[in-house]
Amino acid sequence: MPSPPHEESPIPPTIEWMGDHIRLIDQRRLPDELVLVEVHSIEKLCELIFALAIRGAPALGAAGAMGVALASLQGRELGGVASLLKATRPTAVNLAWGVDRARAAADPVAEAVRIAAHDVAVNQAIGAHGTAVVPDKSRVLTHCNTGSLACVGWGTALRVIRSSHEAGRRPSVWVDETRPVLQGARLTAWELQQLGIPATLVVDSMAGSLMAAGEVDLAIVGADRIAANGDVANKIGTYSLAVLARHHDIPFYVAAPTSTIDPATAAGSDIVVEQRPGTEVVEVGGVRLAPEGMAAQNWAFDVTPAELVTGYITEEGVSDRIR
Ligand code: MRU
Numbered sequence: 671m672p673s674p675p676h677e678e679s680p681i682p683p684t685i686e687w688m689g690d691h692i693r694l695i696d697q698r699r700l701p702d703e704l705v706l707v708e709v710h711s712i713e714k715l716c717e718l719i720f721a722l723a724i725r726g727a728p729a730l731g732a733a734g735a736m737g738v739a740l741a742s743l744q745g746r747e748l749g750g751v752a753s754l755l756k757a758t759r760p761t762a763v764n765l766a767w768g769v770d771r772a773r774a775a776a777d778p779v780a781e782a783v784r785i786a787a788h789d790v791a792v793n794q795a796i797g798a799h800g801t802a803v804v805p806d807k808s809r810v811l812t813h814c815n816t817g818s819l820a821c822v823g824w825g826t827a828l829r830v831i832r833s834s835h836e837a838g839r840r841p842s843v844w845v846d847e848t849r850p851v852l853q854g855a856r857l858t859a860w861e862l863q864q865l866g867i868p869a870t871l872v873v874d875s876m877a878g879s880l881m882a883a884g885e886v887d888l889a890i891v892g893a894d895r896i897a898a899n900g901d902v903a904n905k906i907g908t909y910s911l912a913v914l915a916r917h918h919d920i921p922f923y924v925a926a927p928t929s930t931i932d933p934a935t936a937a938g939s940d941i942v943v944e945q946r947p948g949t950e951v952v953e954v955g956g957v958r959l960a961p962e963g964m965a966a967q968n969w970a971f972d973v974t975p976a977e978l979v980t981g982y983i984t985e986e987g988v989s990d991r992i993r
Pocket of ligand 1 (some may be wrong): 726820
């Protein structure tokens with residue numbers, strides 16, 4: 671059973687179930703090339719997830735579920751496959767969520783297809799609710815990539831901006847480049863261009879000056895895991911933005927599906943932050959900039975305390991707390 675057709679969008683689905691294998695966009699090749707990869711094995715899927723060919727919490731949820739679906743068709747032992755998949759990216763709770771959902775289902779294939787379709791519907795609801803927090807002509811700062819590419823389609827924080835644009839609110843976007851691997855510069859910039867939404871790329875360290883200059887009306891980011899107390903793990907640099915936003919009295923919103931809320935994690939201090947290879951810091955686009963042999967620390971995510979979050983935008987609405 672193939673995935674249901676994708677609603678009209680200039681950006682194709684990030685990941686699709688093809689009946690007996692998975693097809694996904696190789697995000698490492700963007701913005702230069704839109705390349706689709708056919709995935710026939712769990713080992714290949716794990717390699718692609720670790721290498722960030724597919725990334726973004728909701729997209730990882732679908733990838734995890736489809737991985738289990740693939741393994742079930744191939745008659746593999748699902749416990750081992752689930753562990754392999756979950757180990758690739760420990761912070762994004764949607765990955766484990768998707769794996770567990772498909773594993774618990776009587777029909778893992780049907781469940782994976784359902785999760786993918788549900789992701790699109792959820793994101794449309796996030797966009798519709800989120801428009802309420804974006805006043806006319808807002809200058810919105812965002813971080814990392816939370817668009818169609820980070821999900822099966824449509825996006826979370828970027829979907830809120832897109833919905834506001836489609837509603838005629840004329841938002842413009844400050845796009846943080848998002849070091850070290852530049853999801854903002856490569857992916858968010860590309861998506862916003864495809865959508866015709868006015869956007870300007872800035873280095874991450876410019877956010878404070880932009881806020882001080884009165885150039886930012888609100889910030890909207892995504893999440894990789896939201897603890898039960900509302901603390902938010904998201905791409906490294908998010909915490910600094912939240913502190914800056916509070917200092918400058920700028921609203922700071924987190925947009926995410928409820929599947930990103932992890933009731934089993936009490937607080938941000940319990941979240942395991944993925945540590946990625948130092949080469950991502952030492953190099954830019956595969957070119958080494960730091961001296962050979964330079965040590966580098968690469969925490970992929972940080973944790974923003976709930977007290978710095980103005981509101982959470984989920985498919986259920988906008989709330990100032992996690993219930
Ligand atoms: O390392 P990545 O690119 O997977 O990190 C992605 C993010 O931090 C996103 O902000 C988050 O997953 C939300 S995506 C809708």
